[in-house]
Amino acid sequence: MSNLKIRIACINDVEGILSIYNEGIVDRIATLETSIKDKAFMLEWFQRHTDRYKVLIAEIEGEIVGWASLNQYNSRSAYDGVADLSVYVKREYRGRGVGGNLLSSIEELAKENSFHKIVLFTFPFNELGQGLYKKRGFREVGVFKKQGKIDDQYIDVMAMEKLFV
Numbered sequence: 001m002s003n004l005k006i007r008i009a010c011i012n013d014v015e016g017i018l019s020i021y022n023e024g025i026v027d028r029i030a031t032l033e034t035s036i037k038d039k040a041f042m043l044e045w046f047q048r049h050t051d052r053y054k055v056l057i058a059e060i061e062g063e064i065v066g067w068a069s070l071n072q073y074n075s076r077s078a079y080d081g082v083a084d085l086s087v088y089v090k091r092e093y094r095g096r097g098v099g100g101n102l103l104s105s106i107e108e109l110a111k112e113n114s115f116h117k118i119v120l121f122t123f124p125f126n127e128l129g130q131g132l133y134k135k136r137g138f139r140e141v142g143v144f145k146k147q148g149k150i151d152d153q154y155i156d157v158m159a160m161e162k163l164f165v
């Protein structure tokens with residue numbers, strides 16, 4: 001994808017981030033969140049992602065087609081070196097390399113910002129996510145059985161990690 005550009009997000013990207021996040025919520029394959037979010041929610045989220053915990057945007061000819069973020073894993077200082085990862089690609093662009101590009105760029109950003117590892121939580125049935133994370137060297141830590149409930153069904157959640165040191 002030669003026309004794909006990866007850059008740091010700015011506040012004007014919040015609506016694009018929101019619309020892709022809401023697709024992920026509706027699709028029930030990415031998050032235990034079930035209610036659609038609004039702009040106020042996403043703005044508040046973005047304010048917490050302007051320092052070390054950053055957001056990257058994937059853009060094709062001015063259109064936001066995906067984003068990835070480093071999120072705070074735990075507020076205790078012992079966990080300062082651990083970032084939690086989110087990555088979301090617009091429906092019609094999934095499976096075309098956008099997530100892979102976002103992931104390699106956000107790993108570099110994590111190292112530059114003194115994180116020594118990235119952790120993520122995914123559903124064992126999210127095949128595109130699994131394929132991508134394994135290809136990028138993430139290790140399966142384990143599976144929490146019946147960790148969450150979506151639409152009255154218990155969901156298993158897989159923890160994965162990638163260490164840089």
Ligand SMILES: CC(C)(COP(=O)(O)OP(=O)(O)OC[C@H]1O[C@@H](n2cnc3c(N)ncnc32)[C@H](O)[C@@H]1OP(=O)(O)O)[C@@H](O)C(=O)NCCC(=O)NCCS
Binds near residue numbers: 098120
């Ligand atoms: C998960 C997600 C971020 C992946 O991004 P993507 O752009 O679709 O992924 P890519 O095309 O970069 O890479 C997918 C990789 O998975 C693998 N893959 C592709 N199709 C696959 C399939 N059907 N089954 C298993 N693995 C597959 C391949 O290794 C592929 O890489 P390659 O084709 O370069 O070898 C994206 O699909 C998405 O936004 N999904 C909805 C939200 C979500 O699930 N977010 C993650 C929450 S944990």
